[in-house]
Amino acid sequence: MPLPWNSATVLPPPVTMFLCVTKFDLPALKQITNNIIKVLSKQSPLHKESAICSRFLYKYDKKFRNDIGYRNLRKVNTALRKYLALNLLKEIENFSSALPTAGDDDDLYLPSRQMLQYVLLRIMAFAKIMVRISTCSKQAAVFYLDRIKRAESHWMSLLPYALLSRLWSMSMVLLQHSTVWYSNLYPYLNKLQMKGLDFLPNNYELPEDLDQWLDLKHIDEFGKFDWAQKKDINIDNTLNDDDNDLLDNILDYVNQNDDNEIESQHEEEIKPISVKTEEAPIAVPNITEIDHGVALSRESFKLLLNTSKNGKQDQVPPPKKERQHSYKTVTNSTSLKKFIEVEENFRNESDSKSLTSHLSLMQWHALKNTLLKLCDTPTNRKIDKKFHKIWKQKCLDYM
Structure with a gap:
């Protein structure tokens, strides 16, 4: 079963009100909702970029259907469709319309806690979608940038790369806005009362800190690739990053290496060289094995001499010079x-x-x-x- 923030079957609770007896800062809550409505109502640039993304995918589906960057771009388009289907602006407007206006009446009727819980769930889903868009756009941009550097279909890669850059920047801005909205609305949960049945599952609690729930501290690491050719580099810990001691540490590091080299050279000079010498037996020629040759007649010697003068010895042809490739x-x-x-x-x-x-x-x-x-x-x-x-x-x- 999916979690409530990720479930499309969770229906909004009915509009119920309760009489607030304690002191309540109503203008601050209305200001928060008005700020959210103001930001969400000005997202026409993001809607235009999502339209460009869908048209690009439709046009180049056959050409780039097997490209990894194109597949990540399709993931971005899927996340944008979920963002459009979420319609967070409508949920905020419904909650804001349930807030009473400032009047002379002493009785203050406020919306129930379930209504605010539902708004917080929609903000959580909105933030998760923004994280998904930023991560997939970063992964897709890596491959399109590589195509541009290699001049491979660069005129068809510039458009999606620029599109992904704009989508990434917009999603990061909206992600920061959503965390601020959540942190401002969450303290009002304890000030509102429960009316009717709880629509959330048992033992389910909303997170207090949305930044920690989304792990935004490591948001820059999302979308990076572990390349196979990446090698670990051993860094010497003797060099610290302090600006004041950087020069001294470098000089100490160099002097220490010089001393180690001098000591190693000195040890090599002092160390005696031991060479094993073995007496090899000297071969004494045996007088009986001396070859005295074969006696030749004068006719055979003259014939051998004439053939050596007239005959041509096989001469090795000179090596051909290798022709320069130019x-x-x-x-x-x-x-x-x-x-x-x-x-x-x-x-x-x-x-x-x-x-x-x-x-x-x-x-x-x-x-x-x-x-x-x-x-x-x-x-x-x-x-x-x-x-x-x-x-x-x-x-x-x-x-």
């Missing part, structure tokens, strides 16, 4: 195709010789397709000039 070597379509093939191999191997390593994958494909079209042209006149012009526009200008 765009200046492109002069015709053949060299251009060779250049594209070599450049693509370097990119696939993440080699430092690649000339287009600063380009993204989409930018490289655009440049490659343009150069391949240049190779397929029937006339190869001035292909080097055309190549240098394209290379400057789509490669060098992106540096």
Whole structure:
């Protein structure tokens, strides 16, 4: 069973009044309700942003339906729909209309405690929706900002990124307002009387502090991602953050490291070096194993000598000089195709010789397709000039 603040089946209590005998600060309560009505009645910018959000989702549903940022943006739109369905302004106006006006009558009739409890429940739901909007908008903005930095569909990512930024700022402002409203209305619970049946479940109590219930101290941590490549950094605790002792701590830290290095070097100098020496047996040549050769006749010796003079020994060819990979070597379509093939191999191997390593994958494909079209042209006149012009526009200008 959902909690009362999150349940859509909880009906508002009937309008019941009671006679207040004790002293009651009615103008202060009316001022609080009037301030709430004043703020909620001026939320037309948020309604316009929610309309833009729904239209963007409808237009780009097929293109970005598998994108993570787009899915988080749909969560923002769902939260905005719940905000519009909540209609907190109507509940506050109903409660404010039940408050009596200042008159000459001595009898003061006030609304029951159940009516104020219902208003506080709606404020809690309103604050939770604002937290949901701010969290999901922050998560979605991370992915759209990454697209903008990588120049991947940046013209289609600027609109949702700006939209999410505006929604985040509005939701944070309304969240702060809701906590102030709750803290101002909660003290009046004990001053109002119960009339009729209690619509809240048994043993359910409203929180006294809405900031603590929402955990707003850690609101900046909501929506952050724990990236897999994040590494823990060990920070030396000898360096403190005090401004007065910062310079002294740094100098002490450096001096301590220098002393440790000097001591380690001194220990290495004093420590004797022990080398194990083993006497290797010296091989004594055996006289009986000496090779005296084979006797040759004069005819065979002359034949061997002539063949050694006339014969050509196999010479090892000198190593070919590696041709430098440069765009200046492109002069015709053949060299251009060779250049594209070599450049693509370097990119696939993440080699430092690649000339287009600063380009993204989409930018490289655009440049490659343009150069391949240049190779397929029937006339190869001035292909080097055309190549240098394209290379400057789509490669060098992106540096």
